[in-house]
Amino acid sequence: MYKLTDYLLAIRTTGSPPAPAGVKTVDLVPTGSDDVISATLGGLRASGLTAADFRSRAIFLAPDGPAGLVTYAALCGFSGRRVDAYAGGTVLAFSRLGDDGASFPDAGRPSEFLLWAQVGGPVADGIPTVHLGSAGQEMVSPQAATVIRYAARLRMVPPDSARDALAMFVLVAALRRRADDRFPFLSTGTEPVPVGKNAPDQGIDLERLRQEAVRYRQELRIARRGADIVPPVPLSPHDRRIAEANGVDVRTLLRRLGSSADEEDMWHCPRPRRHSNGDERPSMKVYENGRARCHRCDAERIGPVRLAVDVLGVTPDEAASFILDSDRVVDPRAA
Template sequence: MHKLTDYLLAIRTNGSPPAPAGVKTVMLVPAEGDDVISSTIGGLRASGLTAADFRSRAIFLAPDGPGGLVAYAALCGFAGRRVDAYADGAVLEFSRLDRDGAAFPDAGLPPEFLTWAQVGGPEADGIPTVHLGSGGQELVTPEAATVIRYAARLRMVPPDSARDALAMFLLVAALRRRADDRFPFLSTGTEPVPLVKNAPDQGIDLEKLRQEAVRFRRALRIARRGAEIVPPVPVSPHNTRIAEANTVDVEAVLRRLGSTAGEEGMWHCPRPRGHSNGDENPSVRTYRDNRARCHRCDAEKVGPLRLAVDVLGVTPDEAASFILDSDRVVDLHRG
């Protein structure tokens, strides 16, 4: 379980708690305007965030209540993945969640096309309304999964707790996911009753917001490709050593870290304390791009240097020495 101080980047919005000392902070504050989606994307532009920021450990500091869901949905779209969150005093490691909600069985296709449905909140007039359980096997009943999964438009009424609202949002998004994400509408508590088909005021369209955030990320990448080419800066000996360490075969580094190969190309994680069974069943996969990933410990694929940093709890310089200098291996292990 990560602590808040384990993160390198914290994203805040209005009402968010402060970040710990030493953690880089970025503010995502909606721009002025009546349209929630446009103002949120405007705030994302003004924040200065780039896709590269999410290569490091990033966390969203949620304000009290469900109001932070709008900024969080935009971050997920921009990052292209789930982002960890801090809510109600707890770190929520959402980046390790499986985005595929197919594991939840449903009751089959509904007999009629569901134009609208609602999850959470009081019964809505004229549309199916379902609820989620508080945990265990009945977290999502097959009947509720059918409504959430197949409704063309789904309005979500979140609970009052920021932590519960974030968990509900990610579960609903996973259930609705097909080839790509399909975020729900977020209830503002002011929707008209009874429902008017295709009415524009049926909540905040988080899926439209997600798509706008994805387009913004792509636009940034296109702009970078067209940037002016400047003369290269000579690489310092220090950075050359770091880069050299990162080219060492990742499987060789795994062996140095005490890992052993299992079946079907998998490796035992060199961080067994992070696994309930000491990683008795290998959970690390290596890739052709010389990176590896433990499906429990790593939010993304990591190279040899970062792997050594994470496992040994050392600086990049010390990790490079561990990888390149056999004389330093014993010293660093004794730490």
């Protein structure tokens, strides 16, 4: 069970609860634009967040109700992964969940192209409407999984609870996953019957927001490449230790994380539970610069410290201690 004090960075928005003492806080407050997506992206740019901030353990402090889903969707797009959240007095460890919803069986691909559908809320006029089960019931029926997974456009009407709304959003996005999670429209369920794939006024297009946040991260990366060179600053003992751990051969770490390679030097991902087939066919590639990347689990190439953080669920300091001060070998299916 994770606690708020386990995190190094807390991201707040309008109406969010305060962060615990000692936890760095960043406020992401939408700008004054009338367009929700533009306002949210403006708030993201003004917040000063960078992709590097998500290398440490970060959490989103959700305000009451489902309105925080918009900010949360932007954070997921910008960070390139699901972000943990705090709602209803509980830490929701979304970053530890499997990467797709393939474990939920569906009723088969629809015989006809499904353009629009809705999940949650009142039955919508003119489009299929499905619901997710509550506690003690089947969470996702095969029929609901088919509609959520194959609809080209999906409206989602969330529950009033911030905690339940976030859980529903993550599940729906995972069910719709292809290369990445696919986000639905945030809907009230009262929008007009959609006509065509790009029908207006269907709610907030969270998938477009995700893609715009991804592009903003790429802009920052390109800008860093053209930055002026400044005199190097001596590393602190703390940063030197992290750098030393990152200099360890990532193959050595992979072996200690229970991984192995095939004849083509492709490695089994040490996060097999995130793969529908347990990563029976190796999906992790090791690069010459000491970085590695699983095509399903990682948005970019990562070093030993980030890999250990993600696999073991520890802080960067704890990951460095595991790499440098221990020879322990872990079972990837229990990590």
